Amino acid sequence: MKKILVILDGIVAKKLMKRIVETNTRDNNYDVVYMNDSIVPENKASNFTFYKFDPTSESKLAMVLDKDIHSQVLVALNSKDEMLNVIKNIRSRKSNLPISILDYWGIELSDPYLNIYKGIEVLANGMVERLPNIPVMAQNIGLKQGEIMEIKIPFGSSYAYRYIGSIEQRDWKIFGLYRNDQLVNIKPSLILKPNDIILVIGKPTVLMQIYNAIGKSQGQFPMPFGHxxxxxxxxxxxxxxxxxxxxxxxxxxxxxxxxxxxxxxxxxxxxxxxxxxxxxxxxxxxxxxxxxxxxxxxxxxxxxxxxxxxxxxxxxxxxxxxxxxSKIKHLLDLKLPIFKLGENLNASIKRTVIILNDINSYEQISPVVFDVASQFKTKTKIFDMDPVGEDEDKTHLLDHFENLSKIFNEKIEIISNDKNPIRELKKQENILQILPLKEGMLNKRLSWKFLYTNPDLISFDMRKFNQLLIPIIEE
Structure with a gap:
């Protein structure tokens, strides 16, 4: 059990004392030196000992310092002169005792055992971080350089609807996620969703790059898969x-x-x-x-x-x-987008195209569709066709694409009818078809191709157009 010396006075003292009491785990013993009775809590825990005197008195402070072996001192006082006197008094008795002070005056001391917390900076950071589109960083953890950050996933981000295992994390890592005010267990198959709050750790400069990339709604691909x-x-x-x-x-x-x-x-x-x-x-x-x-x-x-x-x-x-x-099944393990070059290459893509199939897959690839369209400067054509009368209602999925198109400021054209989508696809020219990369695509086909009705599999087997295959989590 560690012994902590706390020296408090001034406007911050009462709040700081309350915070220490609230976080008390009884793993520490506290000697508290104070001058104002309002600082003392009503309910005193047994591991707190209180001393009322002026800490600038060297003899009185020496009495407490010599009484026990303290592992650390926490000091928050009302004036710069008082603070400097207290530090001097402590150093006259304990030259190597770690001291943490709350500084509002710009104290500069050459003392390797002195941790200075700039009060004005702490207040300013706290207020600024309440503003929208400002990264929230842990100020007093680790190296105190901002290597821990909280980032909210905005709607339309290129990171939304990406599963964590597919996100390239070099020099940084996602270690926590909050969804609907609940902490969610991190696993590679977990899909990030708009309004999720992720906790990340890494190099401060890298985290700022990641923050900027997550906040942008277009022009990021091939991120978040890699650079x-x-x-x-x-x-x-x-x-x-x-x-x-x-x-x-x-x-x-x-x-x-x-x-x-x-x-x-x-x-x-x-x-x-x-x-x-x-x-x-x-x-x-x-x-x-x-x-x-x-x-x-x-x-x-x-x-x-x-x-x-x-x-x-x-x-x-x-x-x-x-x-x-059979020789390319390993592509699934890479969890990376695959650009499949078609036979009709002319170095010009006039339109991006998707044929809506299952809701889960196409919701996952939706941000990439508009991100890529924005970079190629193309309109996106969406085929919502149901020639065999499927039961799955795609109204929600279409609304999702329409909302994303507004966020990305991208034009879309929705074709809804009961025609054969593959026949309509074959009529297109100079297109890039965007598809979810599924395990079934890399399975060997039967000779009787007319038995297949899944438009994803049929489209994948076509060789005419360029195709962009986006890795997904299949349910």
Whole structure:
């Protein structure tokens, strides 16, 4: 059990004494030196001993200091001179005793055992943090530099409807979450929702970046998955023309998306001329890095290794990589968005498209839909079609998309009828279809494709358009 010396006087003393009593766990014993009777609580706990005298009296204070071995001193007084005298009196008896003081006057002392809490800064921070769009930081925990922060998830944030396991957390971590005034257990499958309050810990500079990213409603993708985009280019399975088309598409994507860096991983190179062309196109760009694999390490090992070290937020793959679905099941484990390059590449996306299916999946990907549309400067076309008469009512989901479109200030076009959505999709040109990445997409298909009615699976098997696959939690 530790012995704490508390020296109090002035306007803060009564409130501070009340706070100490309220947080009393009886694990400490307190010697309290005071001058005003109003400070003393009505109910005195047995582990509190009170002394009424002027603490600037060296002899009287020495009596208390010599009586017990104190582990710490807490001082809150009414004047700078009194504070300096008390510190001097303590140091004359105990040179290494830790002292914490409440300072309103700008006290500057060279004392390694003195912790100074700036009263004006504490008050100012407390008031400022009540304002909207201001980060709330723990002032007096850890290094006292703001390495613990409270962040509210706004409606329309790119972090809303993201499950925690899919959020890249480097140099910071989510360690607590409040929802509807209740503390919720943190787990990777927990989905963040608007108005959730998360508690995060990490480097103060990183936390401010995260705070700013969470507060913004558009232009953040590929965050929160990661900062960089990554092309896996297996030249052995691609024709020369196909590689050249992919390079042009890559230039377009790198220009449009708000990524920090582009990594090009080339494996199984087959044409020296094309390699030199790629290096000529991107070689002078410091934000592009070309990495070679001459040893045919394999897609699974390369992606697993690179995603761990390169802060990847989106992986770009050609349609050809998806021919053998048994060899790409590992993509699900990465929990990263996949940009699947279609056959009709022209380095221009005129419209983003979604075909509404199940409510859970499309609610999760909804913020990404508008974030991506804002970066490509496209209108979003939403197909709400029900040719087989499904039971699930999508009214709530449509309202959700309409609300998000207002928040993101993005235009949407909703097509509602009972036509076949896949037939309507095939009529589109220069589109990017955005889909939830589901386990069933990477399963082997039966020969009788007419048996499939799920538009997500049917769309995924199409090779015509570019598709962006967003990882989700499947229920």
């Amino acid at each position: 960089n985009i990554y092309l896996y280019l297996d030249m052995f399975i691609l024709s020369k023309k196909r590689v050249l088309d992919i390079v042009e598409e890559l230039k377009y994507l790198n220009k449009r998306l708000k990524n920090s860096k582009l990594f090009i991983r080339i494996t199984r190179p087959t044409n020296v001329g094309i390699l030199e062309y790629i290096k000529d196109v991107f070689g002078k760009n410091d934000a592009v890095e070309i990495k070679m694999d001459y040893h045919d390490i394999g897609m699974e090992k390369l992606l697993k290794s690179d995603t761990k070290t390169l802060d990847i937020g989106m992986i770009i793959l050609a349609n050809e990589n998806f021919k053998d679905k």
